[in-house]
Amino acid sequence: MNRPWTISDLEYWDDKIREKVEEFGLSCFPQEFEVCDHEQMLGFMAYSGMPSHYPHWSYGKSYEKLKTLYDYGVSGLPYEMVINSNPSLAYLMRGNSFCLQLLTIAHVYGHNDFFKNNFTFRETRPELTIDHFKVRADRVRSYAEDPSIGIAKVEEVLDPAHALSFQCRRNMAIRKLSRDEQEQQAIAAAQPPPDPFHRIHKPPTYAEPDLKKIPLQPEEDILLFIRDHNPYMPEWQKDVLTIVHDEAQYFIPQIETKIMNEGWASYWHHQIMNSLELPEDLHMEFLVHHNQVVRPHPGSINPYYLGFKLWHDIRRRYDEPTPAEIEKYGEPDKSGTAQIFEVREIDRDASFLRRFLTEELMRNMDMFEYQRKGEDIVVTQVSDEEHWRHVKETLLRNVGTGTIPVIRVQDADFQHNRLLYLKHEHDGRDLQMEYAEKTLAYVYQLWGREVRLETEIQGAGYIFSYGPDGFGQQRLSKSN
Amino acid sequence: MTTVFRPYSQSDALRSDRSAGDRLRHRQKVREAIRENISDIIAEESIIGQGRDKIIKVPIRGIKEYRFVYGDNAAAVGTGEGDSQPGQVIGKTKGQKPGDGRGGDQPGVDYYETDVTLEELVDIMFEDLQLPDMERKKLREVLAERHSKRKGYRRVGVHVHMDKRRTALSRVRRRVASSRLALETVEEERRFPFHRDDITFRRLRQDVKPQSNAVVLCIMDTSGSMDTIKKYLARSFFFLLYQFVRARYTKVEVVFIAHHTRAREVSEQEFFHKGESGGTYISSGFLKALEIIQARFHPSLWNIYAFHCSDGDNFPNDNAAALKAAKELCDIANLFGYGEIKPLNSSHYEDSMLQLFKSLQAPNFHSMLIERKEDIWPSFKAFLSRERVSE
Numbered sequence: 001m002n003r004p005w006t007i008s009d010l011e012y013w014d015d016k017i018r019e020k021v022e023e024f025g026l027s028c029f030p031q032e033f034e035v036c037d038h039e040q041m042l043g044f045m046a047y048s049g050m051p052s053h054y055p056h057w058s059y060g061k062s063y064e065k066l067k068t069l070y071d072y073g074v075s076g077l078p079y080e081m082v083i084n085s086n087p088s089l090a091y092l093m094r095g096n097s098f099c100l101q102l103l104t105i106a107h108v109y110g111h112n113d114f115f116k117n118n119f120t121f122r123e124t125r126p127e128l129t130i131d132h133f134k135v136r137a138d139r140v141r142s143y144a145e146d147p148s149i150g151i152a153k154v155e156e157v158l159d160p161a162h163a164l165s166f167q168c169r170r171n172m173a174i175r176k177l178s179r180d181e182q183e184q185q186a187i188a189a190a191q192p193p194p195d196p197f198h199r200i201h202k203p204p205t206y207a208e209p210d211l212k213k214i215p216l217q218p219e220e221d222i223l224l225f226i227r228d229h230n231p232y233m234p235e236w237q238k239d240v241l242t243i244v245h246d247e248a249q250y251f252i253p254q255i256e257t258k259i260m261n262e263g264w265a266s267y268w269h270h271q272i273m274n275s276l277e278l279p280e281d282l283h284m285e286f287l288v289h290h291n292q293v294v295r296p297h298p299g300s301i302n303p304y305y306l307g308f309k310l311w312h313d314i315r316r317r318y319d320e321p322t323p324a325e326i327e328k329y330g331e332p333d334k335s336g337t338a339q340i341f342e343v344r345e346i347d348r349d350a351s352f353l354r355r356f357l358t359e360e361l362m363r364n365m366d367m368f369e370y371q372r373k374g375e376d377i378v379v380t381q382v383s384d385e386e387h388w389r390h391v392k393e394t395l396l397r398n399v400g401t402g403t404i405p406v407i408r409v410q411d412a413d414f415q416h417n418r419l420l421y422l423k424h425e426h427d428g429r430d431l432q433m434e435y436a437e438k439t440l441a442y443v444y445q446l447w448g449r450e451v452r453l454e455t456e457i458q459g460a461g462y463i464f465s466y467g468p469d470g471f472g473q474q475r476l477s478k479s480n
Numbered sequence: 481m482t483t484v485f486r487p488y489s490q491s492d493a494l495r496s497d498r499s500a501g502d503r504l505r506h507r508q509k510v511r512e513a514i515r516e517n518i519s520d521i522i523a524e525e526s527i528i529g530q531g532r533d534k535i536i537k538v539p540i541r542g543i544k545e546y547r548f549v550y551g552d553n554a555a556a557v558g559t560g561e562g563d564s565q566p567g568q569v570i571g572k573t574k575g576q577k578p579g580d581g582r583g584g585d586q587p588g589v590d591y592y593e594t595d596v597t598l599e600e601l602v603d604i605m606f607e608d609l610q611l612p613d614m615e616r617k618k619l620r621e622v623l624a625e626r627h628s629k630r631k632g633y634r635r636v637g638v639h640v641h642m643d644k645r646r647t648a649l650s651r652v653r654r655r656v657a658s659s660r661l662a663l664e665t666v667e668e669e670r671r672f673p674f675h676r677d678d679i680t681f682r683r684l685r686q687d688v689k690p691q692s693n694a695v696v697l698c699i700m701d702t703s704g705s706m707d708t709i710k711k712y713l714a715r716s717f718f719f720l721l722y723q724f725v726r727a728r729y730t731k732v733e734v735v736f737i738a739h740h741t742r743a744r745e746v747s748e749q750e751f752f753h754k755g756e757s758g759g760t761y762i763s764s765g766f767l768k769a770l771e772i773i774q775a776r777f778h779p780s781l782w783n784i785y786a787f788h789c790s791d792g793d794n795f796p797n798d799n800a801a802a803l804k805a806a807k808e809l810c811d812i813a814n815l816f817g818y819g820e821i822k823p824l825n826s827s828h829y830e831d832s833m834l835q836l837f838k839s840l841q842a843p844n845f846h847s848m849l850i851e852r853k854e855d856i857w858p859s860f861k862a863f864l865s866r867e868r869v870s871e
Contacts, residue, residue: 007487014483035488043498057509058545060502087484094488151505163547296559299570305559366560370570372552377571380555382564395557405548424548432551439546458553 003281005098007035010105013276017106020272025341026113029126030087033105037094041081042066044091048251049083050133054140054243055151056158079289080104084115084254085129099278099285106272110265117345118260120172120253129250136243143236157240160442165248167222170401172253182216218408218423221245225409226420226446233446241446256348256400263307264344266294270308296365299377301395309365314356315340349399357395359388369394397427405431407453420447424455431455440466509543514596514604518857602723629687637681646680654678694729694783694814696722697772699765701790703740704757710821713850714789715752717819720860725785735772741795743768761798762790762833766805773812784813787863792820792833799836810842817863818847 010033021028036044046063047053079100082090090108092101115121125132140158144151169176177185192204219225227233227241254261273286294308315336317325332339343352362383369381369391381387396402406425414421420443424431436453443466444451450467454476461476558570596604633646655672698718700706706714726732736751737743743764746754769786777784786809794802809816818837837847846866848859 007485010485014485018483031483032486033483034486037488039497046499046502055502055505057502057505057543060499060504060506061543061545063499063503064506155505162545167548296561298561299558300556301558366562366564367557368560368564368566369555369557371555375572376569379560379564379566379568379570381566382560391557394555398554398556403550405550407548429550429554430552432549435546435549438544439548442546 003098005101009098010092010101013102014105016276017102017109017272020106020275021109021113021268024268024271025337026109026268027116028088028109028112029085029116031108031112032087032089033108034089034091035094036091038070041078041091041093042070044081045078049081049089049091051089051130052134052137054137055144056162057155058162079293080107080111082108082111083129084121084124084126084250086116086126088112088115088126089130097285099282100289102276102278102282103269103273103286103289106269107265109272110268111261113268114257114261114264114344118253118257118348119346120256120348123172124250124253132246132250136247139239139243143240146236149236154240156445157237158244160445161223161241161244163439163442164222164446165244166252166401166404167220167407168224168245168248168252169220170252170256170404176221177217179216183211186211186216214412215409218410220406220408222407222409222422222443223446225412226443229412230447232448252401253348256350257352259301259303259307259310259349259399260344260347260352261307262303263309263311266290266304266308267311299370301398306365309361310352310356311340313358313361314343350396350402353392353396353399357392359383362388362392367391367395397429405429410454414452418449420449420451422451422453424453426456430457433457436464437466437471440464441471506543510596511604513543514601515607518605602727605720606724606727627687628684630682631685632683633680634683635677635679635681637683641682641684643680643682647674647678650678650680651675692729692783693731693733693777693781694725694785695733695735695773695777696725697735697737697769697784697786697813698722698751699737699739699743699769699786699788700751701740701760701762701765701788701793702738702751702754702756703760703793704755705760705791705793706755706821709823710789710791711752713821713823713853713856714819716853716856717789717850717860718787720856721785721787721863724860724864725783729783733777735769737765737768737772739765739768745772760790760794761802762788762794763798763801763805766802766809770805770808770812779812785815786813787817787819789819789821790833791822794833799833802833803836803840806837806840806845807842810840810845814844815863815866816842816845817866818845819850819859820847821850823851 042063044050045066046059053059079093079096080090082088088108088111090104090111092104096104115126140154143149144154186209190207190209192206195201195204214229215225223241223245227238227245270290273283273290278286294302294304296302296305317329317336318332318334318339319336321329321332334342343356347355367383367388368379369387370377371380372378381391383391406427407422408425409420410423411421412418422443436455440451440453443453450465453464455462455464463474463476465472465474560570564570633643651672651674654675654677696718698721700711700714700718722732722734734748736746736748738746738751738754738756739761740756740758741761741764745768765788773779773782773784806816806818818833820832820834822832834847834849837845840847844866846863848855848862850856850859
């Protein structure tokens with residue numbers, strides 16, 4: 001098991017792996033591997049893999065947590081850590097066995113290819129990733145070291161900014177409209193609909209759109225909105241908000257494609273390692289590790305497992321569909337390889353699962369929906385004939401950014417009082433009250449005036465507010 | 481496509497403790513949070529009566545990373561082992577689901593508990609007390625351990641202090657010197673006895689080490705009226721006192737005195753768990769304490785901390801004696817306290833000793849009323865402020 005290895009061993013095998021990578025048609029950024037020890041690995045994990053990152057106590061907390069789990073053997077370290085940059089940067093852990101290194105290298109090329117080709121990563125500008133993080137780190141440090149600001153004040157902005165960082169636009173494929181375009185839309189929407197019988201109908205009353213309203217359309221980027229519309233905010237605080245927002249934007253594609261990305265990398269490391277003609281002992285060890293990675297986690301979703309299964313299934317269904325499948329889904333129009341390469345480019349987790357997670361596969365994996373009932377976690381529905389769609393819908397709502405509630409700014413000057421009015425787009429899932437209260441306090445901290453949040457709790461409309469007098473809640477009357 | 485491997489470099493690894501600053505900030509925040517809730521935390525039963533190295537879990541509020549997250553009624557999907565049925569219970573809400581390698585992406589529910597050792601907790605407690613630094617506070621230091629220390633050699637002394645090695649060496653030296661003279665006869669060659677001048681003794685010096693000793697006298701009323709809740713409150717208080725004294729003195733002893741109408745010295749186990757019945761003579765406990773101090777902890781050598789817990793239900797004819805004994809205790813103790821434990825609402829219909837002890841005018845005496853566990857920390861703080869510091 002423990003054959004010693006040197007960098008030249010890695011390079012020797014890496015050449016072979018890259019041959020396979022090219023043969024299979026993966027297209028990657030240049031790759032850099034850095035060998036590190038476990039302490040460094042913990043450090044990279046705490047800072048999302050970035051070689052430089054601005055300081056914040058939450059990273060210290062996450063480091064301590066990771067380290068405790070690692071020291072007590074609750075969880076091992078990941079074999080691999082790779083960041084979306086060009087050239088792609090990945091870390092190999094010194095203590096890992098030779099076989100694990102090879103597995104990791106093959107896996108990393110899978111991620112690399114995905115980062116380069118999936119549409120959600122288009123806007124991330126990977127060639128600048130490392131520099132961006134470095135520049136942001138320097139900016140935040142310069143504020144922390146500024147004698148008139150200091151670390152305490154920087155944290156007072158970073159804490160709330162972190163709390164709201166993912167309250168932003170999630171779908172990168174939809175362009176954000178400029179103010180002008182929004183005004184155009186508002187005017188167009190206010191026009192009466194064309195009516196072929198306008199001669200005999202009463203002329204519709206024309207309601208002039210309120211073009212002074214801010215925002216014209218509900219706004220999802222809360223941090224940016226506050227930055228642009230709180231006139232009392234000092235420039236450095238605006239900059240901190242921008243930094244936190246930009247960083248969240250960088251991570252959103254990774255959150256949005258977790259299952260696809262991990263599945264893709266696992267699928268290809270499996271293909272590559274199997275085609276390498278490894279010595280038998282290495283190959284046996286590889287199989288053990290591979291099964292460890294893609295095993296199901298009973299009771300939850302292992303993205304490696306789910307992704308790996310799906311990619312396999314897509315390819316199989318396009319290459320050698322069963323007669324029943326042809327009847328159900330039609331004759332495949334392209335080869336399995338062409339199909340998976342297309343899918344890795346144009347889908348994200350939600351669409352990936354919606355399109356390719358079949359009833360059969362769900363049953364095969366014994367997917368079920370669960371919910372809390374008091375102290376217990378109870379299975380509510382299983383993927384049987386009647387309910388698999390429902391289970392699938394639930395799953396779709398829980399992948400990617402679906403686990404983050406959608407909250408939009410409705411009005412920045414509610415009741416002409418510079419009161420910030422937020423609305424939670426309720427989809428059947430209530431907000432966690434304690435967290436909502438505390439996070440609202442953060443919004444207030446940034447906005448500087450009273451903040452209200454409209455939501456629903458157990459079917460009834462509520463308004464939570466946070467102002468100078470603290471937290472308040474009010475039930476909306478039915479007529480509203 | 482090119483690939484670069486960068487080998488491991490030791491020096492990078494040494495420099496790379498990049499999270500040190502953030503860990504420190506986090507640690508500070510944890511301590512702040514603990515300090516804010518210290519009175520809640522130390523009133524928790526799990527802490528009282530634990531060893532020093534014991535690691536305790538302290539739930540922390542205030543350093544969670546809040547976000548907007550979904551609450552309890554959000555359903556989720558999992559994979560099973562092929563036999564899942566609707567209605568099946570697959571787990572409890574407490575405890576986390578198995579994680580999936582790369583953390584940080586999911587906002588998830590952030591519950592947070594931290595481990596601190598009792599030692600650390602006690603430190604934080606005493607930071608909260610804002611006591612002057614120990615160095616500046618002059619403790620009643622006593623010259624405790626006397627023992628002899630070697631210092632040099634001498635020609636006269638008692639036999640037991642003879643240094644055999646030096647004596648033998650001295651003889652050898654003399655012999656070598658005498659052989660140089662080459663005057664020796666054959667007889668002298670055979671026998672070369674020790675001379676009185678050879679014999680060397682160790683010189684000993686009395687060494688006195690200043691040491692700080694302290695004794696904590698826990699006196700508790702174990703009469704029939706002291707129930708479990710009262711005992712628990714008493715116990716918390718004794719625990720704090722013990723921790724406090726321990727933090728400041730090198731050698732600390734604890735004496736448990738249980739009394740009803742008569743007092744006995746008991747083990748810790750008996751002290752807290754054995755209930756007795758009968759009436760109460762508080763004076764008996766005080767007298768027993770005085771007796772023990774006299775016998776084992778002389779005030780010139782020991783710092784004495786005494787604390788008495790009772791529900792105040794004393795026989796009236798004992799009051800005068802109790803007051804007198806309390807005065808005596810005050811004279812010799814650093815700190816002497818009386819805590820009257822009356823769980824909420826019981827103070828109206830029971831007798832109280834607080835009135836009586838008001839007449840005791842001593843700067844190092846403090847009496848207090850403890851009604852619920854939240855009272856313990858404030859009254860403990862008040863109690864400590866009375867400490868007599870000897871010059």
